[in-house]
Amino acid sequence: MARFHALRVTEVEPLTDDSVALTFAVPPELREAYRHAAGQHLALRRRVDGEEVRRTYSICSPAPEPGGSGPRALRVGVRLVEGGAFSTYALKEIAVGDEVEVMTPAGRFTLEPAPGLYAAVVGGSGITPVLSIAATLLARERTARFCLVRGDRTAASTMFLEEVADLKDRYPDRFQLVTALSREEQQAGLPSGRLDRERLTALLPALLPVGAVAGWFLCGPYGLVTGAEQALRELGVPRERVHQEIFHVADAPAPPRPAAPAHSTLTARLDGRSGTWPVRDGESLLDTVLRVRPDAPYACKGGVCGTCRAFLVSGEVRMDRNFALEPEETEAGYVLACQSRPVTEGVEVDFDR
Known part of the structure; x- marks a missing residue:
């Protein structure tokens, strides 16, 4: 069963004007409980005006080695949501030394490291779990390769720029990075514009052998993830190779409510x-x-x-x-x-x- 524990904040690192990375220390007696797979997330909890508020944030740090001790620290990325009860608190109030209630890791948007070619299409804060997935894979599997296609509004709004650049420097032959900015022109790389279904259908075969990819990881806003999934379907990728995690479902259509029995x-x-x-x-x-x-x-x-x-x-x-x-x-x-x-x-x- 998932459990909450109070963990101490050891670092609050600004990433962009509207996002931070929070690092929590994990005491020795809880390290096994917080052992996580690459791509999992944590739920953080606080009370606001007497009501409990929970929000989930993906772990961006690599997964601990199997067989060893659990993680000494956990790092998550938090992006400000307008009016967000927790993200506002995280960006404006949380300080080093504070304690935050943190649930043990959960989630199945994960990759067990194995040889092969893997790829991800992410948007905005969707980079967070994929950063953990790519870093863990490349460190453990010396023949594995990873292609990251990421979309952001501008360079200044791009989370984890340094961490992604570090992967590129560390694994130049095995890590491929392609960035698209929707509101800013780049000096090199793709022209500006969103990563929608039509664009991805043309772009992905030009980047890598789509049929040879062992696993696709799609993460970000609803529109980006559904567009990427449609593009992969058009390109003939089997459903079981596509994994997705959606952030910000506000733009997803609301389904009709079924008629409920009178008494249940x-x-x-x-x-x-x-x-x-x-x-x-x-x-x-x-x-x-x-x-x-x-x-x-x-x-x-x-x-x-x-x-x-x-x-x-x-x-x-x-x-x-x-x-x-x-x-x-x-x-x-x-x-x-x-x-x-x-x-x-x-x-x-x-x-x-």
């Missing part, structure tokens, strides 16, 4: 204990569980992070949105509790599977 009950197993409760009108399965089990796992409540994944034991539900589960997971019976609403009068889920 939810049975849920969590941390070895089961309970049955009525589902209130309009509630998600997660909200039903949280009324009596505040330890239920969740982070974003937006269908993005996958922290609330549960196995559907019986009954039928419909998910409003799903930006976290792979098709193989939904076919196996997993749902996102924060997005699932009952269709049948009885539903049973298991958070422990």
Whole structure:
């Protein structure tokens, strides 16, 4: 089960005018709990006006070596969201020495290092998990190669410029970087413009042998990720080679809500204990569980992070949105509790599977 622990902030590093990198020290007794795979994220928690606020931020530091001790420190990137309850706090208030409640790592937007060619298309803060993925892969697999295609508004708004440049210097023959700026011309490289489906369909085959890429990692705003996925589909890339994580789903279309049964009950197993409760009108399965089990796992409540994944034991539900589960997971019976609403009068889920 995911757990929160208070971790001390050891560094607050400005990256751009609207983003910072936060580093947390991990004490020896918690290092195994915070062992993470490249690409995973952390949920950070605070209370604002008496209400709990959680936000997820991807780990940008490389994953610890297998078999060794867990990480001594964790580093995440935070970009300011207008009116954001946590990002505003992170950029304007958090200081070295502060303690922040941090959940143990979660997420399945990951890569287990293996030989081969890998590629990523990212936009904005979508670089954060991919930075960890690329750095971990290139350090552990001496024959692996990685191609990073990133889009940003301007050079000044580009997060982790130095870290990406360091990868290019360290692995000049195995790390390929292509940058597109949407609001600024570059002296060299691609002309300005967004990385949309049409542009990526033409660009990607010119950069690398698309069919030889063992894994594609798409991360960023909804429009960029869906456009990149459509481009890869047009280029004949098998679905199982494409992995995606969406940041900022505000521009995603809102799905219609299904008609709910007049009375429905939810049975849920969590941390070895089961309970049955009525589902209130309009509630998600997660909200039903949280009324009596505040330890239920969740982070974003937006269908993005996958922290609330549960196995559907019986009954039928419909998910409003799903930006976290792979098709193989939904076919196996997993749902996102924060997005699932009952269709049948009885539903049973298991958070422990």
